[in-house]
Amino acid sequence: xxxxxxxxxxxxANLRAVGVRAYHDKHPFHLAMNEGRLSPESLRxxxxxxxxxxxxxxxxxxxxxxxxxxxxxxxxxxxRILDHDGTPTRTGGLQSAQPGEVSAAEKLPLLEExxxxxWLRLGEACGLSRDELLQNRHLLPGVCxxxxxxxxxxxxxxxxxxxxxSLTELFAPDLMATRLAAFEKFYSWxxxxxxxxxxxxxxxxxxxSEQALAITVEYCNTPELxxxxxxxxEFKCDVLWSMLDAIHHAYGSQPNL
Amino acid sequence: xxxxxxxxxxxxANLRAVGVRAYHDKHPFHLAMNEGRLSPESLRxxxxxxxxxxxxxxxxxxxxxxxxxxxxxxxxxxxRILDHDGTPTRTGGLQSAQPGEVSAAEKLPLLEExxxxxWLRLGEACGLSRDELLQNRHLLPGVCxxxxxxxxxxxxxxxxxxxxxSLTELFAPDLMATRLAAFEKFYSWxxxxxxxxxxxxxxxxxxxSEQALAITVEYCNTPELxxxxxxxxEFKCDVLWSMLDAIHHAYGSQPNL
Numbered sequence: 001x002x003x004x005x006x007x008x009x010x011x012x013a014n015l016r017a018v019g020v021r022a023y024h025d026k027h028p029f030h031l032a033m034n035e036g037r038l039s040p041e042s043l044r045x046x047x048x049x050x051x052x053x054x055x056x057x058x059x060x061x062x063x064x065x066x067x068x069x070x071x072x073x074x075x076x077x078x079x080r081i082l083d084h085d086g087t088p089t090r091t092g093g094l095q096s097a098q099p100g101e102v103s104a105a106e107k108l109p110l111l112e113e114x115x116x117x118x119w120l121r122l123g124e125a126c127g128l129s130r131d132e133l134l135q136n137r138h139l140l141p142g143v144c145x146x147x148x149x150x151x152x153x154x155x156x157x158x159x160x161x162x163x164x165x166s167l168t169e170l171f172a173p174d175l176m177a178t179r180l181a182a183f184e185k186f187y188s189w190x191x192x193x194x195x196x197x198x199x200x201x202x203x204x205x206x207x208x209s210e211q212a213l214a215i216t217v218e219y220c221n222t223p224e225l226x227x228x229x230x231x232x233x234e235f236k237c238d239v240l241w242s243m244l245d246a247i248h249h250a251y252g253s254q255p256n257l
Numbered sequence: 258x259x260x261x262x263x264x265x266x267x268x269x270a271n272l273r274a275v276g277v278r279a280y281h282d283k284h285p286f287h288l289a290m291n292e293g294r295l296s297p298e299s300l301r302x303x304x305x306x307x308x309x310x311x312x313x314x315x316x317x318x319x320x321x322x323x324x325x326x327x328x329x330x331x332x333x334x335x336x337r338i339l340d341h342d343g344t345p346t347r348t349g350g351l352q353s354a355q356p357g358e359v360s361a362a363e364k365l366p367l368l369e370e371x372x373x374x375x376w377l378r379l380g381e382a383c384g385l386s387r388d389e390l391l392q393n394r395h396l397l398p399g400v401c402x403x404x405x406x407x408x409x410x411x412x413x414x415x416x417x418x419x420x421x422x423s424l425t426e427l428f429a430p431d432l433m434a435t436r437l438a439a440f441e442k443f444y445s446w447x448x449x450x451x452x453x454x455x456x457x458x459x460x461x462x463x464x465x466s467e468q469a470l471a472i473t474v475e476y477c478n479t480p481e482l483x484x485x486x487x488x489x490x491e492f493k494c495d496v497l498w499s500m501l502d503a504i505h506h507a508y509g510s511q512p513n514l
Contacts, residue, residue, distance in 0.1 A: 046349065058331060060322035066316055066412070071373060074315060075342050078335070081322065083333050116328060155323070 005223050012213065014230050015164070019171040022237035025178075029246040032253030034178050036186025042185060043127050046253035047119075048138035053147050053243065054119045058084045060162075067159040073219075076211055077163075083204060086114025115224035119195040125194020142246025150239045157232065160219035164229035166235040167216065176202045182186040262480050268472065271487050272421070276428035279494035282435075291435050293443030300444060301383050302508035304376075310404050310500065315341045317411040317419075321490045323417040324374030330358040330476075333468055334420075340461060343371025370462075375454040382451020399503025405494045414489065417476035420485035421486035422493040424473065425465035433459045 006014065024030055032038055037191070058081045065074050065081075123133045132138065153161040180198045183190060220229040263271065281287055289295055290303070315338045322331050322338075344510045389395065411419040437455045440447060477486040 055326075055328075058328075059323055059326070062319045062331075063354055066323050069312075069316070071312075071315075071342050071371075074319075074338070075344055075371075078342070078344075081331070085328050085335070087332055087335075111491055114328075235334035 004084050005221075006226050008217055011217060011220075011226050011229075014226075015167055015213075015216070018172065018230060018233045019168070019235060022234060022241070023168060023171040023175075024237065024240040024244055025171065025175045027241055027248070029244040029248040029253060030175070030254075033166075034182040035256070036182060037254040037256070038187075039251075039254065040127070040189065042253055043190075044128055044253040045138060046210045046247050047123050047126050047138055048128055049193050049243065049247050051119055051123065051133045052136060052139050052143055053150075055116055056147050056151050057115075060151045060221065063151065064162045066164070067155075070219075073159075073163075073215055076215070082114075084115040086117055090221055115197060115201070118200065122194045125191040131185055138251050140246045142249075143243045145240040146239045146246070150236065153232075153235065153251070156219065158192045158225075158228075160216060160225060161228050163212055164216045164220060165232040166212050167209060167233050168236050168240060169205045170210060172205040172209070173202050176205065225238040262478075263483050265474055267485075268477075268483050269458070270426055270469065271483075272470070272490055273427065274382045275449055275487060275490045275494060276425070278298060280425060280428040280432075281399040281494065281497040281501055282428065282432045284498055284509060286501045287432070287514075288503040292513070293380060293438040293439060294511040294513070295444075296508075296511065297384070297444075297446065297452065299508040299510055300447075301385055302395060303504050304380050304383050305385055305390055306397055306400045306500065306504050308376055308380065308390045309393060309396050309400055310407075311341070311373055313404050314372075315409050317408045319418045320411040321416050321427065322417070324412075326477075329514075330416075330472055333472070337465065339371040341369075372454060372458070379451045379454050382448040387488045388433070397503045397507050399506075402498045403496045403499040403503070407493065410492065415482075415485075417482060418485050419463050420469055421473045421477060422489040424466060424490050425493050425497060426469060427511075429466070429511075430459050433462065437466065 029046070033043070038046070045242055059075060061080045061084075067076050068077070120130050120133060124130065128138075136144075150165070155163060157165075176198050180195060180202070183195055183198070184192065216229055220226050286303070288436075290300070295303070307434045318334060320332055325331055325334070350467065353486060375388050377390060385395075393401075408423070410422060414422075433455050438461070440452055440455070441449065473486055477483050
């Protein structure tokens with residue numbers, strides 16, 4: 001039976017506790033990755049499959065935007081889509097209907113290329129072509145189902161709960177730092193310029209998770225919503241874990257030495 | 258029976274023809290507005306009700322983003338949400354969870370305040386408080402149903418068709434210019450600074466419609482999709498017309514002189 005509203009400190013502690021017990025940094029495949037026990041084939045399998053997650057993040061975040069009637073929240077959340085998609089360059093993007101006219105997109109500042117592009121470059125650094133990734137050629141059913149479940153969750157759940165599900169970002173910077181060191185040490189066959197995505201996400205994930213946590217604490221403001229937020233974060237951990245299950249079964253890792 | 262793919266010129270001509278016969282510039286309420294035949298009460302009723310349309314535009318555009326798997330299209334489309342919502346200022350927006358840290362939102366450039374804010378100022382210039390608008394105090398059922406139908410259309414239709422439905426923007430600049438002149442001439446009791454929204458939309462609508470037209474022509478690329486795009490634009494004209502029906506019935510206009 002649900003009883004009391006948690007105070008902010010308890011609520012945040014309960015959210016963080018989910019990461020301690022369920023975040024995918026403890027999955028055998030990640031342990032193997034960070035200990036240098038992945039073959040090039042396994043690593044490529046992970047990069048190719050994780051791309052399906054990456055490419056669906058803006059879709060998921062747009063679903064949250066579309067469910068959120070609070071302008072102040074939308075104005076904060078939208079940068080996630082810009083971070084992943086990037087913004088069009090002066091020469092790229094769609095042609096305007098009447099050549100010679102200045103398109104509205106050109107009013108946007110030139111930001112970075114975006115996280116999806118950075119992941120495509122990680123793929124190339126691993127020996128995977130852009131087409132292999134863009135056409136989902138290596139996508140495993142279990143990964144597809146898990147990612148689709150996450151997007152569907154964001155479409156159908158109340159937006160503060162969908163935002164709470166993104167809080168795995170709270171636990172991401174440590175994993176990202178460990179991963180970056182592991183890649184440089186154990187997988188030197190990968191061009192280090194391909195690792196930009198991890199570098200940028202170390203900072204972005206910290207900023208993103210602060211914003212998401214502030215929104216979760218403010219808008220999950222009933223006992224029921226607080227419990228649902230914790231469940232949403234558990235669900236998201238299950239999504240990430242389930243992806244690694246499928247990848248581990250398909251590509252394997254070398255035994256612990 | 259659907260037969261041939263229209264060439265681009267025919268397709269665009271068929272889209273433009275929808276505006277000639279069905280755009281709401283020909284609605285009796287708009288004719289009365291532009292001829293100076295609206296009472297302050299009627300004009301306020303229109304401003305208050307049209308605000309419900311304005312505030313739902315970013316929700317509608319986020320639904321389109323969320324349904325669109327094409328990154329190049331999303332990168333162009335997203336500026337509409339920024340245009341309407343604006344971006345947070347350094348001091349505004351949500352507080353970060355850990356004060357003192359730089360939030361990711363602060364990396365965004367300082368754009369304008371956004372179209373929704375500009376419409377709130379139009380309301381104030383007409384004598385409507387922000388709260389009256391934000392709480393939908395004057396919202397008529399017919400306006401609510403029409404706007405909700407438009408948002409629902411964007412959520413459920415294929416994204417190129419939802420984009421085609423936005424093409425009423427093709428016809429907006431002329432109406433906006435006429436309206437601006439009418440407001441300055443007939444409704445001088447409204448502070449002219451409140452008319453910023455119309456001024457900025459005259460330019461934005463032209464740019465937006467060029468982009469939307471280019472996307473529609475590129476992605477509505479079967480005979481069926483072309484016909485559906487024309488129907489989508491007719492539907493959108495019905496949405497705008499139906500809003501004015503409800504407003505006209507509720508608030509009226511003075512007879513033609």
